[in-house]
Amino acid sequence: MSMFADPYEQFLLDYLVTKLENGSNTRKALLLYKEQITKETKFKKRLEAAIKDMEIGKHKLEAILHKHGFLSAFQYSLVVNSTNTIDGLRLVLSFQKASSNLLPKMINPIYVPMSIIIFTFYGLIVYLGLLDAEVAQLKKINPDVVQFLGIPGYFTYEVAYSGLFISIFITAFMFFGYLYSEKYKPAWLYKVFETQAFADGRFMFRILHGMLSAGISFHKTSLILSKDYFKVGLRPFFAELAELIHKNKKLFLAFEKYHFPTIITADIKLSELSQVSYPAVTKAIYETCDTMYEKNINYMVMQWRFMFWLIAMLVTVVIGSDIINLVISTFTFKTLYQ
Template sequence: MSMFDDPYEQFLLDYLVTKLENGSNTRKALVLYKEQITKETKFKKRLTQAIKDIEVGKHKLEAILYKNKFLNAFQYSLVVNSTSSIEGLKLVLAFEKGNSNLFTKMINPIFVPLSIIISTFYGLILYLGILDKDLKYLKKLNPDVEQFLGIPGYFTYDVAYAGLGISIFITLCLLIGYLYAEKYKPAWLYKVFKTQAFSDGRFMFRILNGMLSAGISFHKVSLILSKDYFKVGLRPFFAHLSDLIQKNKKLFITFEQYNFPTIITAEIKLSELSQTSFPAVTKALYQTCDTMYEKNINYIVMQWRMFFWLVAMLIVVVIGSDTINLVISTFTFKTLYH
């Protein structure tokens, strides 16, 4: 959920599940909810249309919610394939608040110091322009003044632009590279960044467990997720998984091919040998992912913070101190000659 989303839309499904569990009429519940909205928002218009669709009575509740964009394709498939609309909506609520993306964890330890580095080199470029003007003025007063200022050898436009370009390039590579791989190529990330696999696993195995516990077969679950799973890069994974289930082959092979950590693949392999039920396996796996994620994330964030902030502080201190010394020197010579 975003802080900028309509709060009434955010809590519609929670409200609807509560009312339906208490035996309320769906139409009356939505009408009552609509009456609480005083402004004519887009959400209220969509809600009004949903109420009209319910009154027509041609479609089920989940189809109406999907038609009016209260459910996305993945959420709709969860509800459709659950034992009841209420159970399906509960599944949606259980998963929609989760997010395996670790970008927010990277902002302070990685992207803030990188932005400081970028700002430092940009500031150096701006100061070099000021320094050029000061040198021209001072050379008119004394042609030999430059040798007494102690200008560092790296105070050149070539170095400043190179530093700016490299720092921007690294920042964009990390930002775009992570966001792309996290969504479309998770296997790449899992190979070098196991914490991402545990983060994804926390939600993936919960979804599997929830759908299996709702009475959907593992093969059907895999087919559904291969078409509608919210992380596009894992859809081929589920497609491969469904093929293995259909051919009655070992599932741990797919997990190994997608570079899931050994602790996960070993647990799946062991469960297949002991013929443990799929709901029990997925429950054990999301608990394992929870534990491993909590164990690893703080440690890896601390590593990022130490490395990137150290580099940023070194660059800022070196360039900043040299800039301050030059500002003082040029000001002193201006004062003396004046």
């Protein structure tokens, strides 16, 4: 959930589930909810339109919620294919607050030190301009003084611009590369970054467990997710899973193809041999993913922090100390000869 989203919209589904469980009239419940909103917001206008549709009575609650943007296509499919509307909305609520995107975990250990490196090279470029002016001034006073300044060999625009370009490229590549592969090509990440598979697994296997527990068959669940799953890159995976179920083949083959960790594929392979029920398997796997994610992410963050902050410190200390030495040298010579 976004911190900038309308709080009334964020709470709507929770409110609806509570009212429906208590046997309240849905239209009256929504009217009461609307009266609590004092400002004329976009959400209130959408809610009013939804209430009007309910008064007409041509569509079910879930269809109206989807039509007016209170349920996404994926969430709508969950509700439609659940045993009843309340169970479907509960299923949606259980998934709303989960997230497998690890970008927030990377900000401090990766992107902050990379930003420091970028600004360090930018600072070097700015200082080189000032240094050129200082050297030109010293040459007018005494040309022989320049050789005693001790200007480092790497203090050139070529090195400075190269360092700036490389650090920006690496930062952009990691940022946009992660965003793209996390959404569209998760199998790439799973192959080199096991923690991402566990992060996705916590969410994905919860969805599978929730849908299977709601009475939706595994084949139908896979077909639904192959069309509506929020992470586009995993839709082909669910399509392959549905195909394997249809052909009565081993499901672990799809997981191996998408580079899921061995601990997950082994669980699935073992469950297929022992014929354990799918709801029980998916529950066991998402619990495994929870444990492995918590264990791995802390270790990964610690590694990132050590490596990237160490590099940032080395670059900043080396370039910064050389700049300080030159500032002192130029100031000293200017003082002596003036």
